[in-house]
Amino acid sequence: MVAASDVYARIGDVVIRRARESDLPQVIQVNRKCLPENYPEWFFEDHLRNWGKAFYVAEAPRGKIVGYVMTRVEYGVGFVARGFVKRGHIISLAVLPEYRRRGIATKLMEAAMDSLKREYGAQEVYLEVRVSNTPAIKLYEKLGFRKIHVIPRYYFDGEDAYLMARLL
Ligand SMILES: CC(=O)SCCNC(=O)CCNC(=O)[C@H](O)C(C)(C)COP(=O)(O)OP(=O)(O)OC[C@H]1O[C@@H](n2cnc3c(N)ncnc32)[C@H](O)[C@@H]1OP(=O)(O)O
Ligand SMILES: [Zn+2]
Numbered sequence: 001m002v003a004a005s006d007v008y009a010r011i012g013d014v015v016i017r018r019a020r021e022s023d024l025p026q027v028i029q030v031n032r033k034c035l036p037e038n039y040p041e042w043f044f045e046d047h048l049r050n051w052g053k054a055f056y057v058a059e060a061p062r063g064k065i066v067g068y069v070m071t072r073v074e075y076g077v078g079f080v081a082r083g084f085v086k087r088g089h090i091i092s093l094a095v096l097p098e099y100r101r102r103g104i105a106t107k108l109m110e111a112a113m114d115s116l117k118r119e120y121g122a123q124e125v126y127l128e129v130r131v132s133n134t135p136a137i138k139l140y141e142k143l144g145f146r147k148i149h150v151i152p153r154y155y156f157d158g159e160d161a162y163l164m165a166r167l168l
Helices: 021-034 041-054 104-118 134-142
Strands: 007-011 014-018 056-060 064-077 084-095 124-130 146-151 161-167
Touching: 007 104, 014 104, 021 041, 021 056, 021 064, 021 084, 041 064, 041 104, 056 104, 064 104, 084 104, 104 124, 104 134, 124 134, 134 161
Parallel strands: 084 124
Antiparallel strands: 007 014, 014 056, 056 064, 064 084, 124 161, 146 161
16 A cells, blocks of 8 residues: 555556655665676665655556666765755666566656655755766756766776766
8 A cells, every 4th residue: 555645646547656765676776687797785775864855756556666776975076056955866767678668767757756856855966877878868868857977987887977967
């Protein structure tokens, strides 16, 4: 059962809602299936504990987690906002291959950005993405993110990242 207040949106039979501790084993599986950037269990737990209002999952029927977005809040000089600001940081986003191109990642991102702004008072949001990851870059550009700069050799295999950001 999903508490109505935690539900952000529905896309067909997929519900976008806030993550819970019991979701984390499935979230970790989605992360491992979809991305080479994997993290220990405590890393997910930590983000849920500290910034859980902006940690969302996509749940298909029978409790199957098919996507997630994990975020955190930081203080620093704005990439697009002026001066020293609260920044939302999109740490990881993924949707299982069979569930892509239905708008699930878009809704996960919108949910996270709403909460980063409303619950945590973030003034902007940023992320890093592989320069070769065209699907994700297109998604972020559609959501209003712009490429700010390249971070050389950001990933363990030597690939560069774009840092992308937008105001909230
Ligand atoms: C900060 C980070 O985590 S960066 C890493 C992001 N995660 C990954 O790369 C993991 C592997 N990829 C995925 O999990 C998915 O492909 C995601 C998360 C990038 C996109 O998830 P989806 O749910 O398919 O995205 P969604 O359906 O909302 O797509 C929105 C728009 O993004 C763009 N887009 C998404 N996938 C593609 C694609 N394969 N090719 C081109 N454009 C794409 C399109 O403009 C799309 O709109 P449209 O379908 O109307 O054309
Ligand atoms: Zn990052």
